[in-house]
Amino acid sequence: MFTKITIQTDERGLLFHKGSYVRMLLPGTYRFAPWSQHSVTALKVTKPFAVEGKELALFLHDETLTRQLDVVRVADHEVVLHYEDGQFEQLLKPGVYAFWNVLKRHAFVRADIRDPELPAEVDRALLTKLTTHVQSYEIESFEAGFLFYNHVLQRQLAPGKYYFWRGPTAILVKTVDLRQQQMDLLGQEMMTEDKVTLRLNFVCQYKIVRPDRALELKAFDEQIHIQLQLALREYVGSLKLDDLLRRKQEAASFALSRLREKSEEFGVSFLGAGVKDIILPGDMKEILNTVLLAEKKAQANLITRREETASTRSLLNTAKLMDENETLFRLKELEFLEKICEKIGSVSLTGGGDLLERLQMLIGEKKPAGRGRA
Template sequence: MMFKNIQIKAYQVGLVFRNGNLTEILKEGNQWIFGNKTVEIYDLKNKFMTSEDLNLLLRNENLNAMLEVIEVKDGEIVLVYENGIFREVLSVGQHAFWRGIINRAFQKVDLTKVDITEKISKTILENMKLKNFTRKFVVTNQYQGLLLIDGKLDSILNAGTYYFWNNEISVEVKSVDMRMQQMEIAGQELLTKDKAMLRINFYVRFQVENIEKALMENKEYDKQLYILMQLALRELVGAVTLDELLVKKDAVGKEILENLGNKAEELGLKVSDAGIRDVILTGEMKEIMNQVLIAEKKAQANSIMRREETASTRSLLNTAKLMEENEVLWKLKEMEYMEKIADKIGDITVSGNSNIVSQLKEIFAK
């Protein structure tokens, strides 16, 4: 008769098979096997893995009592924790674990729903073993998001990280920046009421106020706002002359916003400020305005010169009147003339008894 010795170590167990049937379970120690039998040794700390039919093995009452069997159905997974630490994910099928050695806990998850209602930490959800079973969406700071489930609006999401189970149900998150934004409407070539061609650079400051309106009731709300502001600017400029536009340039933005009414609200937006950044004259209009400017400056210069000449003449008349009325002032003026002449001329001869100022006048008048 054939016999062999089998050594079963601590935390091990041996299953004895004869003709494919489980006949005996060997515990720790030195064991003797007689006859044509095979022995499979298992580590009690590990999951029970066998090539045999598990259901047939479980008919053995002793083995059945030693194993904890977990059934995982379609649309489910089971998370396995060992001594409170996450270890693995069980997919669809039948799984068995040895009892008594390691404290195991099993958490069943329903994958047929979208929301993660089970109490599972983000650390575990980020584990590589769960990556294929979850969907992750991040709404960054200063943003809001719309959660769409099967194309229908479910809820509005604030900044944060969101996880959903991965299944056949479609999940989408559309995010929008809720901060104040500035839109440039540059290079707009417009015609004023008096047919002056201009190029205007315009800006508008806005922010999303109602994310549901902006994304669900409107397509490309920012492009729609651009067109609204473009048309409003064109309408305003076409109703005023060039001079009127230049005079009230700083007030154009406020007037456009007033005319805009509730159109921005219908886009889910709040427009807070707008204005003209630059007014650029094009082609011949620029040359004409330069000529007008030069003419205005020349007229201003001529006016200033005339005022100065008038003031000078008035000053001479006042001086002459004072000299005529005051003999001492007349003598002082004679001395002033003499001093100036002395600086320029070496010798002067004055003849006769006539007035020196009269004689000097005659000299300089020649």
């Protein structure tokens, strides 16, 4: 009795004799004698060509078979994007692959991962399916980026998003912030020319204009910080405390001029600076407060003496005018009368004597002439 084997339309058969491949069988029915030691493996043409336990190379000498296969060899430094009928199917790693071409149309896009950046022909819409094979870096609009392969600088990157294959090349992207930045110098102890130790709070604004220099300098921010410290120490150390307190706003101009001398070296534009606080030791504060209080008291005493002198001088001038002018003397009498009338409803005067003398007696001045009754 013969063994009957049927190969379906969507199948191809592989005929083996004693385990060795003989040829490909097209769709149809085949009969084999039991003693012939033939066997047939049926493969679906909708799936990749693969025979369990057999290497692909064992079949590639059959030209009839290979005409119905798309064979792809992927080198160690490559990856291949596999498309079926225009749709992405999978990413092929290094190896040899075969796909039936009788029902489906296959296309392949190769990428050399020794050049890690994704080529333009790779559709960015596929990246969600390639997350395990691709890494990305993003450069913000206010940043400058620098691309390194195996720690070697390749080029500067403009703002945008960049994709790279994960492979033998180590990828690194460093960014530099190009926005205006501020550096605070807080609680820096410094000594004036007259050996007074104080603490200074200072602020400086700057902007990086050559980002490559920021990468070339180790501890970039720290170096600017040190330059600012040195400039302030130079300024504070050249002045006595009183001069420093009087000219503290000039410290900003001095420090800024010193920093701008280093602008080219650092690749930085220094925009502004200013003194926030000068903090004195506790005992020095007490001394200055005592001096200030004494100065204010002296000023107050001086003003008081000036007013008393002016008042005395005014009285003296008035007395001289009254001696020289009888009319003015009479007006003074009326002035006394006005003062009395402001406080007393009615006034009766009896006795002799001058009117002025009697009025003076009414307001309390002791004069021997006249007698008054109110």
